[in-house]
Amino acid sequence: MPRRNHFLRLALVLSLLAIGALLAAGCSDETAVPLDTAATDNYEAMDFSQPNAGLTVSDEEEAFGDAALKMELLTEDAEVVADPMADDPEVLAMEEEGEGPADGRPNRPVFTYVALRWGMLHGPDDSLSTVDSGCGVADWTGSIRVDRGALVARRLIKFERPADHLILPRLDRQTVGLVSHTGCHFDGVVLQILERPVVEGQDVAPNMIHIDLGSYEADFEVAALGELDEVYDVDDLGNQFQVTGFSMTDTEVCPKGFLSGRYRMIPATNDTTVAGDENDARHLGNFAGRWMSQTGRIGGFLRGGYGIDADGNRLFVGKYIDRRGHFRGFLRGTWEPADEESDLASFSGVWVNAAETVEGRLGGNAYPVEGVRGGFFAGRWATLCDDEAVAKIK
Numbered sequence: 001m002p003r004r005n006h007f008l009r010l011a012l013v014l015s016l017l018a019i020g021a022l023l024a025a026g027c028s029d030e031t032a033v034p035l036d037t038a039a040t041d042n043y044e045a046m047d048f049s050q051p052n053a054g055l056t057v058s059d060e061e062e063a064f065g066d067a068a069l070k071m072e073l074l075t076e077d078a079e080v081v082a083d084p085m086a087d088d089p090e091v092l093a094m095e096e097e098g099e100g101p102a103d104g105r106p107n108r109p110v111f112t113y114v115a116l117r118w119g120m121l122h123g124p125d126d127s128l129s130t131v132d133s134g135c136g137v138a139d140w141t142g143s144i145r146v147d148r149g150a151l152v153a154r155r156l157i158k159f160e161r162p163a164d165h166l167i168l169p170r171l172d173r174q175t176v177g178l179v180s181h182t183g184c185h186f187d188g189v190v191l192q193i194l195e196r197p198v199v200e201g202q203d204v205a206p207n208m209i210h211i212d213l214g215s216y217e218a219d220f221e222v223a224a225l226g227e228l229d230e231v232y233d234v235d236d237l238g239n240q241f242q243v244t245g246f247s248m249t250d251t252e253v254c255p256k257g258f259l260s261g262r263y264r265m266i267p268a269t270n271d272t273t274v275a276g277d278e279n280d281a282r283h284l285g286n287f288a289g290r291w292m293s294q295t296g297r298i299g300g301f302l303r304g305g306y307g308i309d310a311d312g313n314r315l316f317v318g319k320y321i322d323r324r325g326h327f328r329g330f331l332r333g334t335w336e337p338a339d340e341e342s343d344l345a346s347f348s349g350v351w352v353n354a355a356e357t358v359e360g361r362l363g364g365n366a367y368p369v370e371g372v373r374g375g376f377f378a379g380r381w382a383t384l385c386d387d388e389a390v391a392k393i394k
Contacts, residue, residue, distance in 0.1 A: 043303055046317065049281040049310040052330050053317035057354045060325045064288065064303045072290055073323065075158075076298050081166050083153040085173055091150050094194045098251040112193040112247040113294040114225050115258055115378075116144075117157060118213060119182030121231065121240045122262065122369050122376045135184035138239055140214035145175040146222060148207045149195025155296040157188030178213065182239070190296040193222055216241045223247070227392050229378060231367050238370065244378050246294055246389070254386035256360075257299065261289015263306075263366055264374035265342050283307040284342040287377065291320060300328060306335050306344060316347050329353050331362065343368065344377070348394055351381070360384050363393045 041060075046053040063069035085091060094109040118140055144151070150173045153166055159180065164187060167177030180187045198204045207222040216234050218241075226247030231240050244258060265285045284307045291300040304318020318331035333349015348363035364379015382389035 041319070043286060043305060046283045046305040046307065047281060048283065048307045048315050048317065052332070053283075053305065053307075053315070055304070055317060055319050055330065057327055059327050060303075060319070060321050062323070062325045063301050064321070064325075066288060066301075066303075069288065069290065069301055073298060076296075078161075079155045079157055079159075079296065081153050081156045083166060083170070083176075084168070085150060085152045085170060086154075088150060088173065091152060091194055094150075094196075095251070098249065099253075101250060101253045107196060108249050110195055110197055110247060110249055111251055111294075112195075112222055112225050112245060113154075113190065113258075114193070114209070114228075114243065114245040115157075115188065115190050115260075115296065116211070117186050117188035117242040118180070118216060118234070119186030119239055120184050121186050121242055121367065122372075135182075136237065138182050138214060138235075138237075140180040140182065140187065140216070141178065142211075142213040143171075143175055143177045144189075144191065144213070145210045146193055146195075146207060147174070147205070147210075149193055149222075150174065151176055152192040152194070153189055154192050155190040157190065157296070158185060159187055180213070188242075192295070193225075195222070213241075215239070227394075229365050229380070231365075240367075242367075242378060244380070246380055246392070248294070248386065248389050250386065251294065254383045254389065255293070255299075256382035256386060256389045257291070257293040257380070258296065259289060259291060259302065259362060259364055259379040259381055260377065261287060261302065262374065262376050263287040263344050264372075265340075265344075267373065281308060281310045285344060285374065287316075287318065287344075289377065291381070298323060302331060304331060306347070316349065320351055327354065329359055333362070338366070338368065344374075346394070347377070347379070358384065361390045361393050 041055045063073060097109055098111055119138060120135055153176050156166060164180045167179060171177060195207060209220050209222050211218045225245030228243050228245045231242045234241055263285055266283060283305055286305045288303040290298050291302055292298055300320055300322040302318050302320050306316035309315055314335050316333055316335045320329045320331055322328050329351040331349060331351045333347055335347040336345045337343060338345040344366040346365045350358050350361050352358050360381055360383040362379060362381035364377050366375060366377040368375040380393050382393055384390060
């Protein structure tokens, strides 16, 4: 009996050691519960004369504790669409080729991802999304078609199913039909275009994407989508159409994707001026949004602000966290103003890890929303290992 008790005690000690090891290693897994860091970063009063505007390397609450961003996580699974074209043998073959590193093969497929949104555009924000009257109903039912390759619908953004839906069966591998209606909000779709490159010297017309959705019709060169990030006015009611594209020859080795969210100018009455040596460092506005893969899946969230440092430089600074709130990097760069000095027109910069190593590049444009001191933004990001994708980000 004493010998048995000895083994029981030994087993208990080993179990406790194993549990301790698991707890120590748990934070390396994205699915682990975030550390209870009690982050004290103040996003409402950032000091742009300080490193990272005063933000720290710390974990955050999921989605920064923002109710609208949390809702994006809850609804994203419903946005995934089961397009039968995704299982087409040729599509699967090209996808497999795109998962390896770019190796200079002449027939390597080109992948173009394009995020389209239409209606009353704005970012994820309770104060905007609760506006639900006085806009009327706009019918966007129609089709999107490419001249060559295969067109796959990867995600339907904010569609109110089943009334709004992807039209099945598909007419052909190059055409996507959609039923969509919007009121005071917006719908959208993330599309993937897969095509083999044109043989050098072959006289072939540019591949075009033809958009015919309700009151909006347009044609774009597929090759030009990789650098396109624009919003077009549709009618006098305020409906708009947004196009953000990305093109690449590898889809997995070097991560890249889209950004979207909201920005707000700080009211003049909430002056957060910090005295500087030559000028006044000023905090002019805030931003928050989601960090997505090229197919639109949320990889994390970003939050921060933009302003002017003590030397008069226009800077934006933010923090990027993963889906569970773990710190992934600081966002740093410059921004350009719109008509009003404190309004945001565009931004461009990099993100760095906790060791201050530059991981990649990001950039995008901002668009005002009438009646709000601010609006929404959209852009792209790419890791530095993909020179082709990084070069397309302004």
